[in-house]
Amino acid sequence: MSGVLHESVERGAAAAAEILDCTLRDGSYSVDFRFTEETIRAVLAGLENAGLNLIELGHGLGLNAGEALSRPSLVADERCFAVAAETLHRAEWGMFCIPGLAEPDHLTRAAGAGMGFVRIGVDITDVSPAGRFVELAKELGLRTFVNLMKTNVLDDEGVVAAVRRCAGFGADSVYLVDSVGGYLPHEVEELFRRVGAEVAVPLGFHGHDNLGLANANALAAARGGARYVDATLDGIGRGAGNTVTEAFAAILTRHRTGTGYDYRALAQLSESVVRPIPRLHDDRTFQVLGGLTQTHSSFFPLITRxxxxxxxxVFELMTAVAEVERVRPTEQLVKELAVSLRP
Structure with a gap:
């Protein structure tokens, strides 16, 4: 393939990706779930005006998570429903949904309030809980995504099998999720090409920025055939943050004009609304080491303790834990490994 043709194919693939903005969901981790109603309205309106069609909001862990975990958002789910319905006129709004934290009736109530899509989050090592939620979501007329959290813990063959199973549930799209921000761009592109060749369902990508590669990995996913790419204004998000909405919109424009996204308006929205918001402290050493060892940030407190x-x-222990169990390390396991590291 000639260099010119190869470049053209790459540009076409990248430009085909659609941004799903999750500033108001993933970004809520960074503010201890304290986004104000004023901020929610401003972000929703600004994103829609800049051309985005898919906007996610709510508690970082999804429907009913605040109540289930006794860590409520400043603006409760039901109020988020109302604010989104009142503010958006063209774009679809949606929420995250983790089976066990959310029950079917929570999904039913959100759909009744006008929600257009749902993202069902499950660990890639056990996708079975997604089945009944996908079935219900489809009955409710929702665009239905399954997000395979901790995609990095399986090899390509395992990822293909998990995606195929979710497609069998009836999911409209399946997301591969770099929960630890540890992938390299060539790994992402190769993974998407492999999965896309094996399973026909449209794919999405959600990346984190532990190694500073979230935007590069998002582009690699698009070049590999991803139909959807998650991003947040100013990259705000859990831990090291996410792909940057305004920058990725500009990247798509760089690859092909006419994406429909006003990256300048997005940059202004990011600068005026999101950047001034105080955020929780982000320990860069932990985030970088988490990306390198592929350790999820939710386990940092346990490993530190x-x-x-x-x-x-702590970082030697993090490495030791990652070599044994990266999906769900128990306190007993971490304690045993810590003792084994003593001189």
Whole structure:
């Protein structure tokens, strides 16, 4: 393939990707779930005016998570429903949904309030809980995504099998999720090409920025055939943050004009509304090491606590834990590994 033709194919693939903005969902982790109604309205309106069609909001862990975990959002789910319905005139709004935190009636109520899409989040090592929620979501007329959290813990063959199963449930799209921000761009592109060749369902990509590669990985996913790419204004999000909406919109424009996204308006929205919001402290050493060892940020407190109790280096312990169990390490396992690291 000639260089010119190859470049053209790459540009076409990248430009085909659609941004799904999750500033108001993933970004809520960064503000301890305290987005105000004023901020929610401003972001929703600004994103729609800039050409985005898919906008996610609500608690970082999805429907009913605040109540289930006793960590409520400042603006409750039902109020988010009303604000989104009142503010958006063209774009679809949706929420995240983790089976077990959310029950079917929570999904039914959200759909009744006008929600257009739902994203059902499950660990890629056990996708079975998604089945009944996909079935219900389709009955409710929702565009239905399944997000395969911690995609990085399986090899390509395992990812293909998980995606195929979710497609069998009836999902409209399946997301591959770099929960730890540890993928490299060539790995992402190769993974999307492999999965896309094996399963016909449209794919999405959700990346984190632990190694500073979220935007590059998003582009790699698009070049590999991803139909949807998650992003947040100013990259705000859990831990190291996410692909940057305004920058990725500009990247898509760089690959092919006429994407429909006003990246300048997005940059202004990011600068005026999101950047001024105070955020929780982000420990860069933890985030970088988490990306390198592919350790999810939710396990940082447990690893830190066990390292301090055993008087061992927390990052050596993080590495040891990642070599044994990256999906759901137990406290007992971490304690045993911490003891084993003692001189």
């Amino acid at each position: 066990c390292a301090e109790a055993a008087d061992v280096d």
